[in-house]
Each structure stands twice: as C-alpha cells, then as structure tokens.
Amino acid sequence: MANQVRISRFLSSISLKLKTIFSEKLSGDIIFKIITAFVVCNVFVILGLMVFEIGGSSWLSIETYGLRFLWGTTWQPVPPDPSASPSFGALPLIWGTLVTSGIALLLGVPVSLGIALALSEYAPKRFTYFVSFLVELLAAIPSVVYGLWGIFVLIPFLQNHVYPPLQSVLGFLPMFQGTIRGPSVLTGGIVLAVMIIPTVSAISRDVFAAVPRSQREAISALGATKWETSKVVISYGRSGVIGAIILGLGRAVGETMAITMVIGNSFNMFSSVFDPGYTLASIVANEFTEASSPPVYISALAEVGLVLLLLALVINIFARLIIWRATRIAAGAEMI
C-alpha cells in the first residue's frame, strides 16, 4: 500500500516535471539544455563502455597473471616449448612509455614555451599569424608521416651527426653508454617532442595572450625589462601552461604509429637511451591484428590497453593536483 502511494507520488512528480518542460517553458532554452545534457552524457557513456569493453576482454589475463603482469619482464605469447604456458609482463613497455614521454617533455616543453612567449610577447602581429598558422599545420600532420620522416631523415642524421658527439661528451653517464642504434629510445623521444610542440605551444600561447593587460602594464610601470615581464606572464598563466603540458604528455603517452616506426621495437629493460625499446601503444599496434591464439594472448594485449588507460588517468590526476596546488599558491600570493 505504502509502496503504491510512493510510486504514484513519484509518477506524478515526473509528469509534473514533463508538464513544466512541455507546457510552460518549451522554449529554445530548455531544448538546448536537453541537447547539451545529452551530449555531455555521451562522454560518460563512451568512457564507461571503453573501460567495460577493455576490462572485459582483459579479464582472462588479469585472472591468470594478476599483478605480476605489471612487473613481469618477459613477453612470450608462444613459448618454444609447446607444453609451457605463455607468459606476459608489461614492465619494459611501461618503462619505455615513461622514458620516451619524459624525453619528449624534456625537449619539447622548453621549445614550446619559447614559441608561445615569442608569439605572445615579442613577435610583431603579422609574423605571429604566420607562425601560428605553421605551428597549427604541424599539429595536422598525420603521425605516420612523422614516422616516415623519422625513419628516412631524422635517424640517418642523428646516427651520424648527433649521437656520436653526444656520447663522447655525456658518455660518463650510464644512460648515454653502449652501442649507438639509430632506432632507439632517444630517437623515439625526439620524434615525440616534435609531435607535442604544436599542442603545447598553441595552448600556452592562448594562455599567455589571456594574461590581463593590467598585469603587464603594472610590472612594466615598476621598471621591469621585457624578460622580467615575461616571467610574470608565465607565472600568471602557470596553471594553464601545466594543462598544456599535460595535454602534450597525453599525446606522447598514447602516440602509436610514429613511435612504432622509430623506437626499434625491442622488448627489454633498456638502461641506455641509445638502446632500442618498446612502448605500450606500439606493442598493441604491432601484435593485435594477428593475435588469434592462444586466447590469453589477445587478453594480455587488451590489458596493455587497460594499463595505458590507467597510466593516462594517473598522469591526469597528478596534473590536476599540481594545477590545484599552483592555483592555490597563486591565490594566496594575491591575498598578500
């Protein structure tokens, strides 16, 4: 009895809502609101489906290998001994992904920030339009083209003219020792650096351009040089710049085609940046199409995808925390 009352009350509240939507205010506003709400829901649906699907297909591998998958260092879908079971461990892939993305940030971010500053602070307007256009064009180049450029232009150049002197100068560090290989972790990092420059520099430029004129005028009025003004601009736009770097990092971590073509695809825990390596995304690109048997093989590749997704999530959360802290410090500074 009580249930029926509750249900009827619930139904009447729904019909009331529908009435307000349809009779009273069926204006463009409401319709637009519904449409946008629907579009936003798609984000959850798509992400949810993705996690559900990848999680579902990697379940077999998660069950079989558990957490060992994360720190295992062998990848043997079809062991030489037919009676042995296949073994999968993703640590060298995670290592390769982190190191190449790290190199990409190390090389790409300073260049990107330089471009952004030059465009927003120094360059004449007409020049700015032209360079911005070129930078955005860089972002539109398909990654397979970057890969081909890496193979046929960058690798021969680096191998002959850059790596040998680099090794002779920095060879005392363990990470610059060993035989020099053209397709290597460092080459992969350099290609990724070029690929993240458009993203990071375009967003940073917009962030710098959004710094209020009053800030620039205030610091200039205190007698600051152009460079000192730029420093204020950077610190004012800190959270936006970090956001730009995170987007760039996202691209570097998930990049597949270009990195597969230049990293050397060698499954090992490399210790030198001149060694060939492997990344999470590359192994999926390389092996997914023919991974028909054993069943756990395709599941392990799906789990690699899951690890990639989680890695992106962790990076994003980490970045949010940094931005949150940075903005809090900035807010505090303003109060003083």
Add this chain to the structure above:
Amino acid sequence: MNYKIVAYAEAIALIAVIAGFAMYSLYFASGSISLSGAGATFPAPLIQKWTEEYYQMTGVQVDYEGIGSGGGIKQHSEKTVDFGATDPPMTDTEFSAAPGTVHIPITIGGVVIIYNIPDVPKGLNFTGEIIADIFRRNLTNWNNPRLATLNLGSTLPSAEIIVCHRSDSSGTTAVFTSFLSDENDVWKTNYGASKVISWPEQTLGGKGNPGVAALVQQNQYSIGYVELSYAIENNIPYGQIQNSAGKFVQPTMETLGEAAALSSLTLPVGDQSWASVGSYFNLHIVDDSHNGYPITSFSYIITYKELNTLPDMTKEKANALTWFLWWILHDGQHYASGLSYVSLPQEVVTHNEASLRLITFDGQQVNDWS
C-alpha cells in the same frame, strides 16, 4: 544573408553526395554476382590484380581484404566470407574446427636473408645453422671464421652484426623461425617457431616488410629477413642459403618454383588436413640433388568442399567462385611474375585441379571442366 547561401549550398552538396553514393551502391548491388574473401596480406596485391582482371572479363565482383592469415582462417571458420586466404596451412586444431575445408595453393613465397655490408654484393653464403646463431646473437661479428669459411671469395669486415626482425605478428616470421628451429636445436629450445618471437636484446624490430627493409638499408652491417618479392622490388642484396642437397641456392623464381614442384610429390588430397605440409617445404625428404630454395612455402586460398554450408551461397555464386579459382590457377598465373610473385609449377596446378573437382553444391559437383 551570405551565410544562408553557404548553408543552402552545403545542404545541396551533402544531399548530392548521399544520393550519388546510394546510386553507386545500387548499381553494383543490382544483378551482378559478388564474392568476398579475406586473409593473408602476402598474396593480397596479386589477388587484387586477379579480381580486377576477372571483373573486366566476366563482370563478377570479387572483394578481397588483406587482414592477415589468422584473420583469414577465423573468418573462414565463422563462414563470414566465401573464401579465406592463409600463408601457413591450417593446423589440425583449426582444420577440425572447420571441417570440409579445401586447401588450394595459389602462389609461392620465399623468405630471404637481406644484409647491408658496404662493398659486399648480394650472394653471401649462409647455412640455416649459422643464420640461427646470428639471430640469437651468438655469432655477433661479420668476420667470424664460420662465416669466412663459407665465403672465401669475399672479405667480411670486423663489425658487429645488427639483427633486424619483424616487430608485428607475421607469417613471414613463422616461416623463417620454423626453418631456424629445424636447423638449430639451441634456437628451437630457446626461441621456437611462431609468428611472434621473444627476440634477444639489442635487436631491432620493424613493422612489416618495409619496416625491416628500412632498418637494414639504414644500418650498416645489419641483417634481416623479408619476403623475396620485397627484396627484388627494392633491390636489396640477399644471401644464398644451403639446401638439403648441400647446395648454396640463390632465391629466384626458378629455385622457389623447383622447391614447390618437389613438394608436390607429398601434397595431401585437397579436402584432407594440410598441417603436415608445415610452414615451409621440408625438402629433406627429397633424396636426389636439387636446386630448390630451402625457405619456400605456399600461400593458400581456403574454402569449403560443400559450398552450401556457407550462408548466402547460391548455385550461381558457387559456379562463379569455382570458375574464379580455376582461372587464377591457369590464366591468372601469368600475372604473377609481373608483380614479383612466383607462379605455380604444372605439378601443383594439376594437384589443384583435382581439388577443385571435389567442390560440390548440395552434393553435386559444381564444375568438372572436362
């Protein structure tokens, strides 16, 4: 105002495109017979050429998708295509999952050893044993005495061998490593034979034949393996390999053809399991002296002996399919050499003719070509 005009123009253009596409697909769907196939990427360019020529001649539309041998066998077993294509024959497990499968060899492939040593031309001699030791990085220098004694005519430099291999899962790797496993016991116990291998450290992986070829061409003192047609078309130096008769054989259309002809002595009946043929031809069974290239294999089209087990199969389509297969085995073979494929020797064509005569629709032989 201007925006409105643009919007109208866009709408009209969109409608025109959709209408055009609809008419295009209607045109192709109407009346003409179409067949579908999917599988191995190695014969894909040749099959593409066949489908074009055959469409010109007969109006029968054959669509082929190069998705890989594994995918070809899968789609064939699930009966989502009219024919599949695969480089290795189906294993016994795969065969029992798709009973009534007929194997039809359509062309011949060979895996060749390519290398890049300055001033050393093509034709270095290798044995299977030595190749395996190089690829497992046990023999690491070009001036190793074992290599030198095989190549008395050439001066090999003292340089580290850079090993390049396929990084993607590949039938070429399966053929190559099956050969290495048979020739070298250490290779067999440590690396085995499969489409993906846990290669030793410090080796370079490239995606596809082009990837391996680029690695070898860019890295001096490197070695790798690719399909013969790829080495010929890109003019990359390749080596000679010792065969079961003890001869060092250069991979050519003739030596690959000879290996295939020798294998035809032991080929199974079309509708039996072909697993025994293996990833490459075992020429050790041949007693007398021969010039067959040791790493040679077939590429197959697979379909069903009783075509009515396929959904959407009609008597007309069955007739068209068997005629298409008959044509590629005869006139179609002339297109092979132009695309650097090896055409089938007469012995294998004869064997295939018998297999095609086994094919039935509703229990009745589709064609006897008498």
